[in-house]
Amino acid sequence: MNLKIYPRFLNRCASLRRCVNQFLIFVILVFGIEEVLAESPIKKIGTNQTIEEISEKIKLHSGTYNLSIFGSMRFNDYLVSTKNKKNITAATIELVAPHWVSKIEKIDGNALIVFPIRILIVEADSGSVVSFYDLRNLLRSMGFKNKDLLKEADNIDSKFNYFLRTVLR
């Protein structure tokens, strides 16, 4: 899957946030969880924890990076057309940190499109997978080339990765 199609896909969406959710859920429903994990350019971390456990820990840890949980968490159950016809549950959590917004805005306000940062959690019988975008690659795929911007995005990616690793320890 090529993320460069992403902006075109966005044009048909009512809002960025809803669009991303629809996009991810669409991919899951069409290709099934294994295919998503195998092909998605987004980053992912597997864990034995449930969605509820993960979301509680995200709330607990969010202050480490001064992340605010933006909007509310949404939970949906889906029946996936896989060989075993398993139920999966998905949730989206949106996070934003004022200092990340401040830094990105000072370099290029148009790049604020990447906020809030979204986490998609998919829970199946075998555990959960937490998926999220690599902001640097996402910005590049959208045509942003400013080195300072990509460096700052890389810094945020690094911290966000560490944050999730700690949440899922």
Next chain:
Amino acid sequence: MHRITIPFLFSIPLLISCGGGGTVDRSGANNSGIVLDGYLKSATVFLDCNNNGELDDGEISTLSDQSGAYYFNVATSTVNSCPKVAKAIAGVTVDLDEPNSPLTESYTMVAPATKSSVVSPLTTLVYAKIQEGKPQEDAITELKTEMGFDDSIDVFEDYVKGKESNTNYTEVHNVATTLAEKLREIDTLNPDSTITDKLTNFRTKVDNDIIPILSNIKNATSPKAAKKLAGGTVGWSSFSGDYGNTRFSRLDSIDTTNVSQLEQKWKYETGRGAQAWLAWYFNPLVVRDTMYIPDVGEFTKDKMGVIAVNAKTGAEIWKKEVTLSTVKDAVYYTRSSRGIGYGNNRIYLSTYDARVWSINAKTGELDTNFKDNSESTGGYITTADGDAGYYLTQAPVFIPKSLIPSNGAASGRNIIVIGNAGGEHQTRGHISAYDADNGELLWRFYTVPSPSEYGGDTWPNVTTGIFKNPYSRGGGAVWVSPAFDAKNGLVIFGTGNAGPDLDGTRREGANLFSASIVAVNVATGKRVWHFQQVHHDLWDYDQGSSPMIFNLKVNGKDKTIVGAAGKTGWYYLFDSKTGELLHECPETAVPTTTSVVNNEGQPEIPYPTQPMCKSEAFVSQGDRTISHSGRTLYISPIFTPPGPPGTYISKHMSPSQWSPEVPVSDVWVEPSVYGGSDFPPLSHSPLTGLSYIPANIGPTNFTAVPDTSLHDPSKGFGGGGYWSYGRNKTDTKEEWSGQLVAYDPLTGTVKWTHKTDTFNFSGTCSTAGNLVFMPETVETSDVDVTLTYFSAFNATTGERLLQWPIPDNVSVNAGCITYEIEGKQYIAFAAGGSFNNEFGSIIGAHGDDIYVLGLPD
């Protein structure tokens, strides 16, 4: 032997109801008994049915009462089926032989299952012999033979009470005290070893350290004297010396009659050099015969660490340096570490990059099991992100699992509690509990609630625009270490200013929990009570020093009291359990008019009322004029709001003589931005019943300048304004000075004061020698020359009894500590950095040494 389990819900009431109550049969005939070295108050006693020496889920436990008695509310047959273990807990348990302050080290005692209801060092020795395979009666006989006790002695007897009818128990008490000293040494130096190993070690130490000097021990004039013969130490194992932050020591070798003889015993030179913006607020810790010194690094280098030295000689044992991740320039100006905590043979170091490190106290090596996640190399945890504006200034507080109730995320864990600084960078404050062994985050209390949480309605709910989510920048930092009320299971802490600091135009409301005292449950981190000292703070009137916890008899009843000295000049006093004020602070109307408006047209809306206490303030609170550099300054009353720069303020806040309007730059408010009472540690003496408060006298000019864009926390102070303060050389010291205040919390009045020539940023400690120690700065006839002293005062009268000249006239910001090794009492303090130098060259020099004083040999 079977394992006793009781339903979880029933175990809590047992613990609470039995700790201070129950009908106790002191004869020990049934399910009650006595815990003693001397009688031990607030020791944890439990039935160790799985013989591991630890209190596990399902094991029946209680607390010993104020006379050392315990009571299990179960059948006697149940009690007699398991060994009884008593844990004396550092900072909580009090030995009534030395009743004025809690023990400084923990230890464990055991009594065999079937016979004894007394738990003592002697029963522990019997139990150790039984564990070697000896029948109980043989173990008893062997002990009595070893110790030379005659036939009239029953080693399972209450020997303190036995002294009343049998003088032979005097020597038994002496011996027991020295055995307890060995148990303390074992638990402190080998906390992770099993109960079997501890008992084996105990047997060895008895043979090697006690038996050879047994005759001297038995003939000692008192248990205290006997303990000294056995190498007894009294340490200072946390930032404030105890969980109540009282900075009081029961040591009394140095007293009002001999304190003037104090001399330097040794000093340790850190070699860090003089540095203006790196104030030393820390004090060293002493555990057994080792002193641990926080190495707060150098201003321009990103290194911090810990140095272990011999507490008797100053000889270096080990030195550990850690490299910080990027520390932003913005943090440099507030580098002010309180340093380190101790527990379970680990030193916990907080660093400016908002990390906490775990260091083996014996070896100086990092504990790699202490980490954030599997990707981390370990040795540290990240409590917050420096890029977000966070950093750490407080010393971590270690709380053992035995003191944590069994109803929350922290239950069953040894924990460290740590709060984050950075409110002036517009962060969202929090305080957290981490597993002290593996670094896992267990709970976190946000000092600024989100809109859906309790108190969230005290902030505007802004969801659009650049300044949306004001709570996420709302400040409320936790700068200094919390107090821990073990009796009520509460972590109690003070919070910093709201964010932005001086600009309140985008944070309409009271802004909980900024500028507050908050109590949270130690097991869950949930709020139990709070008191906001200043609503909608516009003056940086936050809680600068750690709250204290001490006991007072109020209307004939023993109460656990929280005392917090505010920048406002009031000493706030609460019932620790409920948060109820001891002295009323009714909501009172204050000046509210200001012409501050932000760039979106929103005016400042100061809070219409503030809590104005009826108790006596310990500093002046404005409403006067002074002469400053040839001008008349209008010292406005407390809570007069700031104005914008270049404007005029008129009669809304002023006495009639201020009409017509005066420039904002000439309107100063008192107390100053530094209080009242700021960061220097207070102390409290249970002997005098007085609290000792370092305080400042003087005004500040506050100016509000609202932000026009979202603050970048890496760029420095985000206070939404600025303040100016400070005394010029032409000003009299009466207008800008400081004082040490002895305050009677019971009556809410000042008992005595000692004036200092300058603002007073020096901490205190007090002792059972009826002394209060505090460094101070003294002016000379040459305004450019000031002298600095380490001073001692009579705790009852305030009479200054000692002025020990500090070499090179270094100013001291840190609080002092005291400790005892081999019967000799020492006083130590860290002299370095110097916050006072912010005011220019007229006050003190910088330094980088640890000084240790003692009486002549």
